[in-house]
Amino acid sequence: MRSLANSITGKALLDKIRSDFIGIDTPYENVSGESSRRIYLDSTASSLMLRPAATVAADFMSHYSNTHSKLHHSANISTAEYTWAHERVLSFVGADPDIYTCFFTGAGTTSGINRMARVLRDLRPEKDSAIVSIMEHHSNDLPHRKHMRHVLHVPVEGLDENKMCISLPKLEAALKAGKGKINYVSMTAVSNVTGIINPIHEIARMAHKYGALLMVDGAQSVAHLPTQMHFPDDPESCIDALVFSGHKTYTPGSPGVVIARKDHLLSIEPEEVGGGMVSRVLEDRYMVKQEFPDREEAGTPNIPGAIALAATIEILDRIGMEFLAEEEDEVMVKAIKAIAQIPEIIVYGGTNLEECPRAASISFNIHGLDHGLVAALLNDRYNIAVRNQCFCAHPYVKEMMAADLEEEFGEIDFGNMSAEFMRKAGMVRASFGLYSTSDDVDALITALQDIVANGKTYGLDYEINDENDYVHRTYRPDHSQIFSVIGAIDKYLE
Numbered sequence: 001m002r003s004l005a006n007s008i009t010g011k012a013l014l015d016k017i018r019s020d021f022i023g024i025d026t027p028y029e030n031v032s033g034e035s036s037r038r039i040y041l042d043s044t045a046s047s048l049m050l051r052p053a054a055t056v057a058a059d060f061m062s063h064y065s066n067t068h069s070k071l072h073h074s075a076n077i078s079t080a081e082y083t084w085a086h087e088r089v090l091s092f093v094g095a096d097p098d099i100y101t102c103f104f105t106g107a108g109t110t111s112g113i114n115r116m117a118r119v120l121r122d123l124r125p126e127k128d129s130a131i132v133s134i135m136e137h138h139s140n141d142l143p144h145r146k147h148m149r150h151v152l153h154v155p156v157e158g159l160d161e162n163k164m165c166i167s168l169p170k171l172e173a174a175l176k177a178g179k180g181k182i183n184y185v186s187m188t189a190v191s192n193v194t195g196i197i198n199p200i201h202e203i204a205r206m207a208h209k210y211g212a213l214l215m216v217d218g219a220q221s222v223a224h225l226p227t228q229m230h231f232p233d234d235p236e237s238c239i240d241a242l243v244f245s246g247h248k249t250y251t252p253g254s255p256g257v258v259i260a261r262k263d264h265l266l267s268i269e270p271e272e273v274g275g276g277m278v279s280r281v282l283e284d285r286y287m288v289k290q291e292f293p294d295r296e297e298a299g300t301p302n303i304p305g306a307i308a309l310a311a312t313i314e315i316l317d318r319i320g321m322e323f324l325a326e327e328e329d330e331v332m333v334k335a336i337k338a339i340a341q342i343p344e345i346i347v348y349g350g351t352n353l354e355e356c357p358r359a360a361s362i363s364f365n366i367h368g369l370d371h372g373l374v375a376a377l378l379n380d381r382y383n384i385a386v387r388n389q390c391f392c393a394h395p396y397v398k399e400m401m402a403a404d405l406e407e408e409f410g411e412i413d414f415g416n417m418s419a420e421f422m423r424k425a426g427m428v429r430a431s432f433g434l435y436s437t438s439d440d441v442d443a444l445i446t447a448l449q450d451i452v453a454n455g456k457t458y459g460l461d462y463e464i465n466d467e468n469d470y471v472h473r474t475y476r477p478d479h480s481q482i483f484s485v486i487g488a489i490d491k492y493l494e
């Protein structure tokens, strides 16, 4: 039975689930021996798990069975719910099921982008080039370099003003210059470094005008902003393929997701073959199924992961993505305004949110302190989890830091960098999810102000380890005592 009857939605639902994430209040001891709940500001890497989705997935396990059969009870339930998971994703991203299909892939967005790069290459082999931007995560850059003959990197604009948004005029110039050869543009909807939001529908219109398709890397957008792939009255604005990760959409352990046009997929043989996607196999030939998603899902899929993700998406949709985006925006606006007001901090990318709208991520550095030290201090002293280094986006980070680094180190060979240089060539990233609160931002700002004032002194307690990370000389928590699989099994078996 699927019904919204008697269910709460909107703000009431958000209030109910906001703190119902597994691990939102995990306590750790800090360098002074005090225990506090962790403040998780690393959602861009992976978001925390929405507990109701985990509960639903655990309940489903009572009925678990492989799919592709309806004969016994649990096969029937599994097949129906797994089918529903696909439908749920399609409606979440505004994709007409007559035109698009959805399929689940292995390791998050990366495997989906690799797959779609091969699909589009084989679909239009006469067009051997792809366009990406300089702001892409490596997972939306290297697959195109590997699978396409040529890849062009469109620069960002506003280098002088530190805007770091995609340059639409340069994108159009690249499309014009490569007309007839550009197979597709693949662009992130939201940067995983600066959180800057790209105008993907404008980019769609531009790509289509020059005969190119548009693939969108939705890894950082789908959980934070409403997504609309299809516009029946405006085909030029449609997105041809969208890829995102369940583990960044509040469902760790769930697969990557691809939404693509059925006519594209039907024009070529599926990139992956095996059981489940064929209707008949003889020794000398096989017949590929015409039905989706079977055709694209060879082998046994991650059924529980897909069901957990669909449960999350159902809940997000009941809250309403527009409303959710507004709520998250409040946290982002507060954070960026407060960080930008600290004169010793450099925020990367435009901080005028009218000009450079952002979602989820803010990357910065504190003058005179290495990114690794700042991240270690945030963790060790304040129990604030952030990420540092280059976030798998080396070209974009280099673009933003090159001038400052060259001032300090002289001319740089970015392909051959010393450990000392690597400790400077990177940033600290604070990133947010729907569970992030105004109090979390206050805690971050208080910590940053303290680090600005005392970071050099605190740094005297640190040394560099073999991995080029800052580690406290005496505070070395034994993480295997906090959690280990063997420890958890032993506890269970006690």
Ligand SMILES: Cc1ncc(COP(=O)(O)O)c(C=O)c1O
Pocket (backbone or CB within 6 Å): 044, 045, 107, 108, 109, 110, 111, 137, 139, 140, 188, 190, 191, 192, 217, 219, 220, 245, 247
């Ligand atoms: C924008 C973007 N694209 C792609 C990826 C790769 O995602 P996954 O690790 O789920 O494959 C990430 C991961 O951080 C990302 O932020």
